[in-house]
Amino acid sequence: MKEKVILAYSGGLDTSVIIPWLKENYDYDVIAVAVNVGQTEDFKAIEEKAYLTGASKFYLVDKVHEFVEEYIFPTLKAGAIYENKYLLGTSMARPVIGKALVEVAHIEGAKYIAHGATGKGNDQVRFELAIKALDPSLKIIAPWRIWDIKSREEEIEYLEKNGITLPFHKKSPYSRDENLFHVSHEGFDLECPSKEPNYENVLQWVKTLEVANEKSEYINIEFVKGVPVAINGEKMSGVEIIKQLNKIGGNHGIGVLDMVENRLVGMKSRGVYETPGGTILFFAHEELERLCLDKDTYQEKIKLSHDFSKLVYNGQWFTTLRKAITAFVDVTQEFVTGEVKLKLYKGNIILAGTTSPFTLYSEEYSTFEKDSVYNQKDAEGFINLFGLPIKIEALLRKNF
Template sequence: MNKAQIKKVVLAYSGGLDTSIIAKWLQDEYQCEVVTFTADLGQGEEIEPARAKAQAMGIKQIYIEDLRETFAKDYIFPMFRANTIYEGEYLLGTSIARPLIAKRLVEIAQETGADAISHGATGKGNDQVRFEIGAYALMPNIHVIAPWREWDLMSREKLMAYAAEHNIPIETKKGKSPYSKDANLLHISYEGNEIEDPAVAPNEEMWERTVSPKAAPDEETVITIRFEKGDPVAINGQALSPARIIETLNKLGGDNGIGRDDLVENRFVGMKSRGCYETPGGTILLKAHRAIESITLDREAAHLKDEIMPRYAKIIYNGFWWSPEREMLQALIDKSQARVSGEVRLSLYKGNVMVLGRESENSLFDSAIASFDDELAYDHKDAEGFIKLNALRLRIAAGKR
């Protein structure tokens, strides 16, 4: 599709400088109508001002949506049922938000009769891949405009000059963070400034959602999380919506210095990238979910989940949420959660999450068998044959040497 054929574009619009420049650039470069879409995913910032900024550029169709509950229920919770971690550390806070944004971009394009969608992801990162693969999976013939792969505004100076030339307000907030950040209900990620050097520790002032573990309270915070079929439904006996669950755990974790991570990850596009992350609620939730699974999941079912988890994490990280392989794995994961219900008691203390206890109406833990008091269920003599049968191939091989 050439530029002349594009009459309307749906832009993922934050209201910030970069996407405001993109909105104007699309109007000028493509001579098209721009529709803006701004999502509240729990980033903790007021998004309504995006409306006035879009209106100031002559934009008529403006979508501003609160998607926090959808994000938690249909994206974060399914991912946590798998205990998902990418490369052993990353809880995928940015990755899991992208399929929802891609879905709404495509839906709005269909609603408004748009010819294309657009985003502000750069040509070096993962997000361009996630947005576009997701969009193509949902609407195969959609046209995608990625300005960072087309324009020559490749420096901050050029962007600022473009903004000044076209009367786009340049925000110069005092105390504005020097880092490139992505925030949502699940996490905040930080890149840039001193953390571009993997040998340099981040400044303490960078962290926004968590206190330093050194400054956390000297007394532990004890909480109880209730699970139903693998999903958290209540904290300390109070039933909460999915988004409120995450928000509450974020506050509890942040106050106790929980959830900081500093890692170098392998991007899908091929480079290594150092990033710092704050995921206080997710860190607590992961620990609690594994604890309730430990007494409700069959051994081989639990081990199978652990074996497929890295593949599942990679699928999400690389942007294939809407792929058949993710949906197949999700069906297996969800099936495993049918009896994962009960309560987990946790201690939050100076950056640590410790399990104090777990109980379930579906518990597979039998104290009589575990302590060998039940002679009918466990005969000690049976262990001899079990050991010899499992050692048979090793004994045969040893005898040949």
């Protein structure tokens, strides 16, 4: 009986070549696994392609709701943004895909998992760290780090040599990754940071500012314990909320960023990301936190959010540290409940009001008008004590 290898399968050229390559070089039964994390795909066509290229079995694993509830929302609550810009759309999806691969490996009794990530990127690390964390006994095969194939043309030649002819559509010049949360674009003219992206050619979800809606739009987002639960008073699932906000944000030209980022493997890379719904959610969530969290907790959370973002970006989702920071975050979110009103217009998100039953903002104390709760004379003693170290240092320096 042949050994089995689980292949993370997308139906693209790379993974289609990997199936016959694995059979030729390892003589394993190849089980193709496509993981649905909200990407727009014809999964039936992907299944047919897997069998045509030699897969012995095909799995379609639906992880959309799990992706939202167990990966996107914990990252949203943490306020984690890599290098203060990237909302981690691809990074969050990789551990849930890795988990699906391990689950199928256990069902099939397979000892090997293969993926099509290149040796230059972050995804190889993210997939493999997830696999190592969930089942360190599984062995990993990464063809792009092994084979001699160097180009798309050579891949097609390899398929033809193996008697496989498939109608691969004309390839976009950009390398794209799509899931429910975002779509990323790399390569081609984007590899030159001095060039402005041709957004008309690049963007898939978001309208350019020139054609975005001419009329502004107000929306209300309701949160319960840091999790969005409704838009404009209508209760929705997390998946529905992200889909709706992707549509709304895209129509207003919201959620496009052009970024040169520091990859885990050492080089810099430049990409364009579309995250319309996520951009709106992160903005709204932060504004609600400003209302509901005390100063020390809010500022400590900001520091930990940077650590959280690096863990996610670096593929360290299934680590004790990530879980520990999530536990801290969950405590901070106990009272992050309320509504955020936003005005959307031509790429802009403008705060139009926040309300919460747990607000720490007190008009009675903060007013510039006459009040009966705050004795301004108390400030003098506070300033004297708070400024005492500064005063002592200044007095001592006068002698030098």
